[in-house]
Amino acid sequence: MKRAQLITGLVLVAAVLVTAVVAVFWTPFDPLRVVAGQRLLAPGWPHVLGTDGFGIDIASRLMVGARTILLVGIISVGVAAVVGVPLGMLAGQAGGWVDEVVMRVSDVVYAFPALLLAMLLAAIYGGSTVTAMVAIGVASIPAFARVARAGALQVMASDFVLAAKSSGTSRWGVARRHVLPNIAPLIGVQASVGFAMAILAEAALSYLGLATPRPNPTWGNMLRDAQNFLFVAPLQALWPGLAIALAVLGFNLLGDGLRDYLDPRLREVP
């Protein structure tokens, strides 16, 4: 059962990855070229999922959307991990007032939803893929900081850290050689779950027009465009919605599966 979860997650995530990579080199049709004569075609051949209100192939737009969403996911999770993990480790290892300051500031950031932050950034710099990545990244920092801190606290209390100190390892050495490798699985799980969050947030932001601007396709703005034709061509809204749901499900299942797989306490005895 647990294994089935992990495998389903892996398959879904792999599907998104492969689609995105293929979209870099090839899409069945030009995802930007407007063809007035083929508006709102039903699914069939050669347009497998039909065409949208501008006569553009929906399958091609979905593929390019996967590329965008993956890019946003990777960069925002990367930003969050690169900033959040060292901060969390610092808080967990140093303790005392350093811990208090880092975690209270992180609580303040946590209180701002990514959406609000993105609206703020979009208002200042205009909505773009970069503002979405920054907003989602910054909003995800506290989650990584918390996970890293919790992990660091646990590792710091272990005998092997005391043993490392007793053989002259510096604080920095303990952090790099003992704390980081031991909390790496936790960070991996958080990255996977964070990725699902980022996909959802990106879709919401581009639906609201605060992320990647048109005509570049994202799953979020495809959903918005489909809204205008909801009674004429309801399937149009289904495809990007399904893509978002499956991608989020995939990363969540992967995260859950990884957690179970990596946590020896939850591992079933063979």
Add this chain to the structure above:
Amino acid sequence: MSLLEVRDLRVSFGRRRVQAVRGVDFDLDDGQRLGLIGESGSGKTVTALAVMGLLPENATVTGSVRLRGSEIVGAPEVALAQLRGAAVSMVFQEPMTALDPTMRVGRQVAEVLRLHQGEESGPARERVVSMLAEVGLADPVRIADAYPHQLSGGQRQRAILAMALINSPDLVVCDEPTTALDVTVQALVLQKLNEVLTDSGAACLFISHDLAVVSQVCDKVLVMLDGQVVETGTVAELFTNPQHPYTRGLVATARFDQTRPGQRLPTVEDFYAPDTSVGGRP
């Protein structure tokens, strides 16, 4: 000048200043082996951690611990890190948790070498493998490449011994190194500890609650009770002529041969009733 001089060492914890060690004095000369014996909570481990400068931040330490004349109490972390692993090292009680599960055993031993001598990986590996062989591990190359979970408790404890001894420190602090091992493995580890200590000429502060184990390794013994040293002497003196009632109880409980079949085994309480009016004991 002695290798280690401990003077009026007092350690207390937390805001309530619970005293774990109350005025301990002792000296340790080069190559000497001193046993520190006492029951759980008597301050043995805290004394050892104070010698290493490894007490947690909520501990208040007063008094003096001098290693080759340099003060450990209140010394900056950087200075302590240079001493630890090179001049003084420690063997821990629990072999299951004292090795990092994410690091190969050989690399963990090499790490101690690298920290203090900055050796290149090639010769360091040879040193590590020969050190692992020296502590009695039969297949040192395989063990160097193994992760801790792939080794038995006895193998791990000997790997920890190798870590503690690879830089030939002047002093090795052993905190109940054999308590978690079964009796046969315990005998083997003690024998190896004896051998490597004799070979390197290192002094040893050996902590245990087991008088029999201490008598196998040490020349002199300190008996600790409620954070204070209640008796000092050679192993022979302690066995033949214990002075403090608590020590008499300890010795009696260790001498099964003097109990006739059918007779009730002696307990420490037969000799020493803890005074509940003073101190923190229940």
